[in-house]
Amino acid sequence: MTDATLIRDSYLAQIRRKRAYSTVILVIFVAMMASGFQLANGRNAGGFLSGLHRIFDFPAELIAEAVDRAANLPGLIWFYLPALVETLNIAAAATLLGALFGGFLSLMASPGLAPFPRLVPLVRRFLDITRAIPDVVIALILIFMLSSGPVPAMLAIAFHTTGALGKLFSEVNENADVKPVEGLQSVGAGWFQRMILAVLPQVAPNWLSYGLLRFEINVRASAILGFVGAGGIGAELKVAIGWGQGRYDAAAAIFILLFVTIMVIDQVSGHFRNVLVKGR
Amino acid sequence: MTAAIFADAERRISRRRWTAFGVLGAIVAYFVYIFFAFDVGGLAQRVRLDNAAVLLRDTYSHRVQVTRDNRRDETVVAIDGERNGRFAEDRWPDWVKAQGTSTEVDLRAGVKVFYGPDDVRMAIPDYGTITIVPANSGINLTTPDGAVPAWISASDTRVDITRPEGRLTVTKARTETFRYFLGWPMFFFTTESPFYYMGWGERAAALFSDTQVVPGTSNAAAMWNDFWHNTAWRHSDVAWAMFETLLMAFLGTMLAAIVSIPLAFVAARNFGPSMPLGFGIRRVFDFLRGVDALIWTVILARAFGPGPMTGALAIFLTDTGSFGKLFSEALENTDDKQVEGLRSTGANALQRSRFGVIPQVMPVISSQILYMLESNTRGATVIGAIVGGGIGLLLTQAIQTQKDWEDVTYYIILVVLMVMLMDTVSGWIRRRLIKG
Numbered sequence: 275m276t277d278a279t280l281i282r283d284s285y286l287a288q289i290r291r292k293r294a295y296s297t298v299i300l301v302i303f304v305a306m307m308a309s310g311f312q313l314a315n316g317r318n319a320g321g322f323l324s325g326l327h328r329i330f331d332f333p334a335e336l337i338a339e340a341v342d343r344a345a346n347l348p349g350l351i352w353f354y355l356p357a358l359v360e361t362l363n364i365a366a367a368a369t370l371l372g373a374l375f376g377g378f379l380s381l382m383a384s385p386g387l388a389p390f391p392r393l394v395p396l397v398r399r400f401l402d403i404t405r406a407i408p409d410v411v412i413a414l415i416l417i418f419m420l421s422s423g424p425v426p427a428m429l430a431i432a433f434h435t436t437g438a439l440g441k442l443f444s445e446v447n448e449n450a451d452v453k454p455v456e457g458l459q460s461v462g463a464g465w466f467q468r469m470i471l472a473v474l475p476q477v478a479p480n481w482l483s484y485g486l487l488r489f490e491i492n493v494r495a496s497a498i499l500g501f502v503g504a505g506g507i508g509a510e511l512k513v514a515i516g517w518g519q520g521r522y523d524a525a526a527a528i529f530i531l532l533f534v535t536i537m538v539i540d541q542v543s544g545h546f547r548n549v550l551v552k553g554r
Numbered sequence: 555m556t557a558a559i560f561a562d563a564e565r566r567i568s569r570r571r572w573t574a575f576g577v578l579g580a581i582v583a584y585f586v587y588i589f590f591a592f593d594v595g596g597l598a599q600r601v602r603l604d605n606a607a608v609l610l611r612d613t614y615s616h617r618v619q620v621t622r623d624n625r626r627d628e629t630v631v632a633i634d635g636e637r638n639g640r641f642a643e644d645r646w647p648d649w650v651k652a653q654g655t656s657t658e659v660d661l662r663a664g665v666k667v668f669y670g671p672d673d674v675r676m677a678i679p680d681y682g683t684i685t686i687v688p689a690n691s692g693i694n695l696t697t698p699d700g701a702v703p704a705w706i707s708a709s710d711t712r713v714d715i716t717r718p719e720g721r722l723t724v725t726k727a728r729t730e731t732f733r734y735f736l737g738w739p740m741f742f743f744t745t746e747s748p749f750y751y752m753g754w755g756e757r758a759a760a761l762f763s764d765t766q767v768v769p770g771t772s773n774a775a776a777m778w779n780d781f782w783h784n785t786a787w788r789h790s791d792v793a794w795a796m797f798e799t800l801l802m803a804f805l806g807t808m809l810a811a812i813v814s815i816p817l818a819f820v821a822a823r824n825f826g827p828s829m830p831l832g833f834g835i836r837r838v839f840d841f842l843r844g845v846d847a848l849i850w851t852v853i854l855a856r857a858f859g860p861g862p863m864t865g866a867l868a869i870f871l872t873d874t875g876s877f878g879k880l881f882s883e884a885l886e887n888t889d890d891k892q893v894e895g896l897r898s899t900g901a902n903a904l905q906r907s908r909f910g911v912i913p914q915v916m917p918v919i920s921s922q923i924l925y926m927l928e929s930n931t932r933g934a935t936v937i938g939a940i941v942g943g944g945i946g947l948l949l950t951q952a953i954q955t956q957k958d959w960e961d962v963t964y965y966i967i968l969v970v971l972m973v974m975l976m977d978t979v980s981g982w983i984r985r986r987l988i989k990g
Contacts, residue, residue, distance in 0.1 A: 303808075310805050314866055317798065317943070319859025328857040360591075367588045370581060406973035408935045410946070411966055414953040419606045424592045498848045502939055502950070508848065515852060529849060537844045 335519065340526035350527035354510055358531050360424055361506035364499075365492040368428045372435025373485045376401075379436065380443030381469055386452055389465045401444075404437030413499050427504030431492050439488055446480040447473065483550040486543040493539055497532060507532060605956075612959035616739040620650055620659050620731045622669050624688055629657050629669065633739045635730075638785040641745050649733070659731045661720040667731045674729050676715060676722055686713050686724045693724060738960045740786045747780035787964070792948065796968060798862045799944035802937065803930040806869025811923050814839075814874045818881035819907065825885060836882070842875030847933070851940050860942030868937055869930050877922065884918045885911065917987050924980040924987075931976045935969055945969055 315322050340347060382388050383397040409430040416426035454472035463471070500508020507528060514524040589595070619635040622628065631646050633639030641647065649660040659667040668675040674686045682698025684706075692710040695702070707714045715722040721732040743750040748767050749757055760773045768776040782790050817835055819825050826832035851868040858864045892910040901909070938946025945965055952961040 307805070307808060310801050311863075311866075314798075314801055314805055314861070314863040318861025318863040320857070320861075322858065322863060325858035329854070332853055332856040363588060363591060367585070367592075370584070402974060402977070403970060406932065406970040406977075407966060408932050408946075408969065410936045410939050411949055411953075411962075411969070414950060415609070415962070418609065418953065418956060419602060420597060421600045421602065423597075423600075425594060425597055428588075428592065494846050494848065497846060498936060498940070501848060501852075511848075511852070532846055532849065533844055536846055537840075540844065 336522045336526050336529070339522040343523045346523050347527055347530070350524055351531055354507065354524075354528055354531055357500075357505070357507045357510045358535060361496045361500060361508065362493060362535070364424050364428045364431065364496040364504070364506055365489060368431035368435055368496070369485060369489045369492050371428070371432035372488070373439055373481070375432070375436040376439030377443055377481065379440040380447055381473070383440065383444045384447035387447055387450075387455065387469065387473060398444075401437045401440040404433055405441060406437075407434065409434040409495055410499060410502055413504055414502065417503050422503050422505065424505045427496055427499040427506070430499065430504075431495055434495075435488055435492060439484060442484045443477070443481055446477045446484070450476045479550045483547045486547050486550075490536075490539055490543050493536060609959045611734075613963045615734050615736050616960065617732045617734050618647065620657065620667075620669075620733075622657065622729045624726065624728055627655060633745065636786070638744045638746060639740060645745075645751055659733070661717075661731070661733055663719050665717060665719040667720075667722055669729060674722070674724055678717070684715065688724055688726050688729070690726070693726065738964070740784065742784070743780050744784055744786050746785070749777055749780055787961070792945070792965070792968070795945045795948050796972060799934045799938055799946065800931065800972070802862050802865040802869060802934040802944060803927060805863075805866040806934075807873055807923060807927045807930050809866070809870045810873035810877050810926075811919075813870075814877035814881055815919070817874075818878055818885055821878060821882040822885035824888075824890075825907070825911070835878070839875045839878035839882075842871055843879065844875075847872045847937065848940070851937055855941050862938075862943040864941045865934060865937045865943050868941065869933065873926055873930070876926070880922050881915070881919055884915045884922075888914045920987050921984045924984050928973075928976045928980045932969075932973050 311322075379397055379401060382390070383394055383401060385391060385394055388394050388397075411430075412433050413426050413430035416429055420426050450473055454476070455468050458468045458472050496504075496506060497508045497511075500506035500510070501512050503509070511525065511528045511532075514521070514528055517524065616634055619632055621630050621632070621635065623630075629652070631641040631650050633641075646652065651658045651660075655671055657669040659669070661667065664677075664679045666677045668677070672687065674688070676684045676686075678684070684698070685696040687694040687696075693708075693713055695706070695708045695713050697703075697706070702708055705716050707716075711725060713722075713724045720734065723730045723732075740750065745751075749760070752760065757777070760767055761777065763773065766776075767773055771779070817839075820827065821832050821835040821839065823829075823832060847868055850871045851864070854864045854867050854871075858867070888911055892914065893906050896906045896910045934944060935946040935949070938944035939950045940946075945968065949962065949965045949969075952958050952965060
């Protein structure tokens with residue numbers, strides 16, 4: 275009987291302590307959120323409450339104008355299609371380049387597969403750094419050197435993609451079976467032959483799936499980079515918004531293009547990723 | 555029998571080989587198309603190598619500029635030619651000597667520049683003395699052998715001498731000599747601060763001595779004040795900007811998590827109160843994710859103006875979509891057994907969720923939140939560049955002025971360190987959450 279009460283008391287005490295901790299953490303969290311929000315609100319150009327009713331003003335204007343001149347929309351969409359193709363090309367080329375470099379570096383960064391095991395930590399640090407630098411920074415610097423255009427954006431996104439995919443790929447590589455590699459090594463295959471014939475077939479589905487996911491992300495990134503100075507649909511959007519009231523049908527056309535493209539790409543790539551990873 | 559198997563195997567192998575070649579060929583063909591679509595060939599002409607050289611040199615070195623205003627006969631020594639880098643008159647570096655109205659500048663390897671009352675002379679060992687006379691009619695250049703070598707560019711209005719030891723530019727209005735030094739200038743103190751002129755030993759000694767360098771304040775306070783309000787590197791502004799970026803990421807991610815957890819319960823197929831409502835909310839999540847962060851940022855910036863809150867709200871809207879999808883999927887994958895058990899004891903819906911479901915999904919949810927927080931720290935830099943807040947704003951400003959590349963390098967290093975720190979901390983917390 276005493277045992278049971280002891281156990282119950284200690285259990286209840288434990289629960290009480292846990293609740294007390296949770297309450298303290300919750301209070302700290304709420305205080306952080308509230309003060310952080312106050313601070314951000316104070317440093318913003320327009321306040322939260324005074325701007326709240328204006329959130330829907332711009333979309334409403336945009337939609338009103340788009341509906342008003344719905345006849346223009348197909349023409350405008352056709353007009354902006356080349357810019358969209360450029361944005362998609364930037365994303366696709368950057369994903370391909372990043373996947374090629376990232377794939378190579380991921381093999382250099384996987385302890386069991388690397389040709390120079392001593393370099394593994396070095397390659398990993400390098401991948402960390404390429405991942406940490408935001409693409410917009412590299413793009414702006416490259417625009418200064420190469421003048422604006424799609425190439426700086428492509429290189430910037432490719433740089434970041436190398437780091438991101440390199441890390442994910444190397445995690446995949448670590449789960450690859452080494453037996454085929456050893457088998458090939460025993461018959462005298464070189465490093466490239468071992469990687470292409472023994473490792474790639476094992477990791478290809480996961481690599482492809484990560485590559486597709488990255489492509490989705492890169493399409494968005496490439497649109498954003500256009501907005502800060504590289505070419506493509508983002509640049510057109512910035513110009514169209516700058517025209518102001520009365521010309522919002524152009525901005526609406528771009529919004530529609532971006533929205534539909536991103537939705538379609540997400541759906542298609544999501545489908546293929548499911549097929550690749552789960553096998554149909 | 556075996557022959558048939560061999561033939562089959564060979565056919566399969568050759569088909570795979572051709573697929574491999576086909577994929578390779580498609581990639582090569584695509585890059586050829588990109589080469590022409592992006593006009594990579596024309597890039598060679600548009601590339602501005604001089605810009606690249608300026609950028610590279612600025613990131614690791616700085617110049618000290620000795621400028622004489624030829625009309626007013628005033629000479630100024632300044633780092634990078636900036637106002638806040640001016641040396642006090644009596645504290646010029648020892649390689650610049652004032653002699654009455656003339657000035658002698660000692661560059662490296664015995665090369666000397668002499669600003670006389672009416673002329674400028676540059677003495678170069680093994681070559682001779684170049685004399686330049688800026689007159690109202692034009693600028694006269696006299697070289698020792700009468701010829702103009704490739705490292706001098708001369709016209710009636712301007713003479714430019716570029717040597718590895720330094721650079722001399724003479725126009726009618728002014729005479730400038732540049733000498734280059736390694737390192738970032740004035741990182742701790744600007745030349746306006748008395749501490750700039752001290753070595754590290756002297757600074758340490760000043761820190762513990764009672765003789766006040768700046769009358770009225772203790773040396774430690776004066777040092778901190780001069781460092782923190784350094785007008786060249788603006789340490790206090792940079793610290794604020796970094797904090798603002800973290801704040802944007804934190805507020806946006808946490809708000810999104812708070813809003814999307816209850817919504818995910820409604821959207822999840824196995825918990826939702828009604829199918830149509832769940833379907834509707836799932837489509838809202840899709841919409842939030844589908845409308846790109848760029849579009850949200852543009853719309854929000856028009857409502858709230860530039861600033862960190864706009865950035866936080868943009869992150870909040872996009873992440874609510876992603877979190878909603880991830881969380882409702884996590885809820886759909888939970889085990890019903892705990893819920894059944896709780897129901898058998900008479901628990902109501904809220905209690906069943908709290909004690910039967912939340913403990914199951916908490917590790918997934920918190921690790922997703924941490925992962926998003928980490929990736930948003932990087933995202934907040936980019937969003938800050940668009941909405942004008944945080945370190946992203948400072949970065950774009952520094953890049954667009956195309957002048958202070960050492961600042962750009964500094965900000966990039968800070969961003970990389972911040973992102974890597976977030977990576978490490980959140981990775982550590984996530985591992986602890988999963989292991990328990």
